[in-house]
Amino acid sequence: EPEVTQTPSHQVTQMGQEVILRCVPISNHLYFYWYRQILGQKVEFLVSFYNNEISEKSEIFDDQFSVERPDGSNFTLKIRSTKLEDSAMYFCASSENRPAPIDGYTFGSGTRLTVV
Amino acid sequence: AQKVTQAQTEISVVEKEDVTLDCVYETRDTTYYLFWYKQPPSGELVFLIRRNSFDEQNEISGRYSWNFQKSTSSFNFTITASQVVDSAVYFCALRVTQGGSEKLVFGKGTKLTVNP
Numbered sequence: 001e002p003e004v005t006q007t008p009s010h011q012v013t014q015m016g017q018e019v020i021l022r023c024v025p026i027s028n029h030l031y032f033y034w035y036r037q038i039l040g041q042k043v044e045f046l047v048s049f050y051n052n053e054i055s056e057k058s059e060i061f062d063d064q065f066s067v068e069r070p071d072g073s074n075f076t077l078k079i080r081s082t083k084l085e086d087s088a089m090y091f092c093a094s095s096e097n098r099p100a101p102i103d104g105y106t107f108g109s110g111t112r113l114t115v116v
Numbered sequence: 117a118q119k120v121t122q123a124q125t126e127i128s129v130v131e132k133e134d135v136t137l138d139c140v141y142e143t144r145d146t147t148y149y150l151f152w153y154k155q156p157p158s159g160e161l162v163f164l165i166r167r168n169s170f171d172e173q174n175e176i177s178g179r180y181s182w183n184f185q186k187s188t189s190s191f192n193f194t195i196t197a198s199q200v201v202d203s204a205v206y207f208c209a210l211r212v213t214q215g216g217s218e219k220l221v222f223g224k225g226t227k228l229t230v231n232p
Contacts, residue, residue, distance in 0.1 A: 033219065035220075041224070042207070042222045042223060042224045042225055043161070043207060043209075043220075043222040044222070045219040045220065045221070048217050048218070048219055050217075055216070055217035056214060056215070056217035056218075056219060058219075089159060091161060101166075102166060103163065103166070104151055104153075104163030104165075104166055105151075105163070105220065106163070107153075107160065107161040107163075108160075109158075109159065109160040110159055110160060110161075112159070
């Protein structure tokens, strides 16, 4: 079964450093998303991406964050100058079409980011 | 407001008991979609079901069943004869549309512990 692949599974970084979280969506999917889950809390929407541009972004997604689809297969989330409160699990998701695919949005297994 | 409320923070049951996880939603959309996801201790998000607003039929899949009631804006999830492997956090989510884009709004989740 096709999967959304996220790397790395766990990243530890020092406060103030830049990190890039990588995702490989399912190959025929067109819509891409990043979500964040602070430990023990709910999953929160960060950003959606379609046709090489951001469709929507949340209040969380400020100038510190950026997304890119650099090569037609990867979908990256960059966090500049990380802060302690950026520590969370970051999930990538993709869908083939809209609205609301029958088999749900396919989520990756997540990258746990720890900022120290 | 468009939101999902899962009032039960944690539930603990003994194996073979039935358990119902509650989900109440608010939306201004006339057509909408609801989802349930399972998050086991390993952390990934596993899709369980999608329900659209114009299909009020209840759904059963093995030991899982879902009760969708538009009149009370609820989409409850029942696990029959629970098993230890059902222990996880369960999230209810609502697809929200805005200006041509869409995203999932999650509830805070219910942590289910099934004890042997």
